Amino acid sequence: MSQYRRCSVLVCGAGPAGSSAALAVARAGAGVLVLERRRLVGVPVRCAEYIPAPLAGLVPGARESIVQKTTSMRAFLHGECIQNLAAPGCVIRRDLFDQALARAAQEAGARVLTGQSLLGLEEGPGGRHIAHVQAADGTQWDILADIVIGADGPKSTVCAKVLGGSWQMIPALQMTLPLAVPLDHTRVYFDEDLRAGYAWLFPKGKVANVGLGAVADAGRATLGRRLRAFVEKVCDEGLVTRDATPVCTGGWIPVQERPCVQGSVLLAGDAAGHTHPITGAGIAQAVQAGEMAGRWAAQAIGKGCMALVNNYAEEWQDQYGDLLAHARARRLAWEAHVGSLDRVIRSFWIGYREYYAA
Ligand SMILES: Cc1cc2nc3c(=O)[nH]c(=O)nc-3n(C[C@H](O)[C@H](O)[C@H](O)COP(=O)(O)OP(=O)(O)OC[C@H]3O[C@@H](n4cnc5c(N)ncnc54)[C@H](O)[C@@H]3O)c2cc1C
Known part of the structure; x- marks a missing residue:
């Protein structure tokens, strides 16, 4: 058993979505633990490493990851x-980008544990969640969390658990x-x-x-x-x-958006299918969805009102709903087009x- 037996917000994945979520939670003063399967955040890189220029000004440490404009x-x-x-x-070094964001979350007070894979989730006492975790050395342990943010990428374990289905x-x-x-x-x-x-x-x-x-x-x-x-x-x-x-x-x-709130489980970034269905770009949305999810999770913890997490879904829909729905419709038409x-x-x-x- 690990010393981490309880946390307010559990974030699964230290990619752009997970670290942005952890940063927002920590900045709001709530307790947050991040589990990352990789031993080293951001490695290996699986990305073409292009970001729109304005994003570099919004993400802590991103400027240092720029290789060329x-x-x-x-x-x-x-x-x-x-x-x-x-x-x-x-065009950035994505490993440095992800590492800078994770470092910013840590400096704000988040605990980031690398080499830790989420294996599964189940309902715990009082509407909480029990997360089953396996360390790189095979040791298994559990953690009890009030809110879980699944930021664990396109093949998200958290998404599979709460939404199932194939996206x-x-x-x-x-x-x-x-x-x-x-x-x-x-x-x-x-x-x-x-x-x-x-x-x-x-x-x-x-x-x-x-x-x-x-x-x-x-x-x-x-x-x-x-x-x-x-x-x-x-x-x-x-x-x-x-x-x-x-x-x-x-x-x-991912080229199909998934519902991003299920009770007190939130999904962000690729785990929620926030990638643009036409361009495949997803770093900017992951950062923004993570920030939103983290901010609303912290508010829910601070005010003791879990229903506040639904505001994340609403805010996301307000900002990105139409854009992603339009892109999805264009993708389906493109796929059907011969x-x-x-x-x-x-x-x-x-x-x-x-x-x-x-
Ligand atoms: C080939 C390729 C090229 C791309 N090029 C671009 C591009 O140029 N620009 C762009 O904007 N987007 C690009 N994308 C998309 C972009 O990479 C994603 O949208 C972005 O990484 C999403 O961030 P995320 O944090 O949601 O997920 P991820 O970056 O996938 O991070 C998820 C993290 O969760 C961890 N994790 C997964 N499962 C578990 C688990 N069970 N337990 C613990 N940790 C777990 C992973 O190790 C990972 O670190 C590309 C994608 C691909 C595949």
Whole structure:
């Protein structure tokens, strides 16, 4: 048994959502414990590491994680540049970004325990929650919490426990390769072969994150084969150079929002499907949802009124409900669409006015 037998707010996961939640709870003066499965926060990185520029000013320590800034996003269809959109952004070291946020939460008073996996949750006495935890050395222990915030990523254990069901996610794969020429912009590539998805090339100093995410279609080339073909293409274009042992990563991107409050269990970030269903970007929403969830959890603890956590769902819906619902509808239409992207790309990509039409 560990010394951590009780806490007011238990946060599962020390990614952007979990650390933002813990920071908000701690700043409000409530007790908060964070469980993180990884031994080192943020490692390994599973991300293309692009954030919109304003986010760097909002997240403690984020500026130090910036590797390079970008000014615009170029979109390519069938190899032709179809748009150059002003989009000030930053390509970051995601490990440093996550670590800085976790450190900020700790400095505010949160306890962050790494190498600790949440195995399951069950109802405890007085409407509380018993969390079953396993340390990296195999030791198991339990903790009793008033409120649980599930910020444990796309395949969230907390979400599975309180919502069950299967929520749509798409697979993504990426290689980091040496950049052959300096680039001041990000690039996204569309092709019918990447249904309801796209490939990207994001410059990061001397390297570039080159990847893709799309609906996995039975009978089509696997995502790995498509990534290798895309890498050949951008190598041939002289943008990146081949590397015999590139850093490879991948993961799941939620493209369907999930209800974010169930009693006194809150979900934030990828655990709640807060990722943008078209772009797959989720860092900014994770930070904001985490902050909101943490703030309302602390209020509920402070005022002894658990119903206050429902304000998190309301505030989230007010700020993001329409945006994510619209993107979800566009995704479903894109997935169903079998015609030529030449005709319809403007309805499905966020860079075009037509995308925002009702
Ligand atoms: C290949 C790829 C590229 C991407 N590129 C971008 C991009 O460029 N820009 C962008 O904005 N978004 C990007 N995303 C999405 C972005 O990474 C996520 O939206 C973001 O990480 C969500 O943050 P989070 O805190 O909700 O979840 P996560 O970052 O996934 O953090 C969850 C944390 O919970 C921990 N955890 C999981 N289960 C348990 C458990 N049972 N017990 C304890 N701890 C647990 C994990 O170890 C992890 O540290 C990308 C995603 C992928 C897969």
